[in-house]
Amino acid sequence: MVEKVQYKVNDVVRMKKKHPCGSDTWTILRVGMDFGLKCNGCGHFVMMPRVKFEKMAKAIVTEE
Template identity: 60%
Template structure:
């Protein structure tokens, strides 16, 4: 429960993607993170340590209590 990042969160990275966007949607969480560029749709898989170093801030946090 102490995880900082969760599925469907939108994060901003320190460096931008070559397409010009710097915002990514998290689509897999674990030892590796899979993120999708919101500019071009490219999917990238990163180790947790590299992902956490590259994130500048969480732009949009997903609410967990919407399980109806």
Template identity: 60%
Template sequence: MQFSVGDIVQMKKDHPCGSNQWEILRTGIDFRIKCCGCGHMVMLPRVKFEKNVKKVITPAKPEE
């Protein structure tokens, strides 16, 4: 699955704030994601991130 900065993804588990939607802020060997509910930021290794993603909700808009 292809991910890019700005994508909104749905994770398998809910965040303690109740949201399961996250915005991707950084990609690479590690992913930095931000909770769309409370704004909490987390860094995850690529393997763990890809395992826990359920689906891409909103793909990033291409820059013009």
């Protein structure tokens, strides 16, 4: 059985696709049904549904 990854606020995650600014790392600011993410390159903030986030997240870079 595959274990679910536990994401926490202030974790830095690497995504599969790059943001238009060129960065592929994001800081998690909100966790719940929706994830609040801030781009580490340009500071852009986005809200993303949990299902979409879990498909797009590749790895946790640093854990808080």
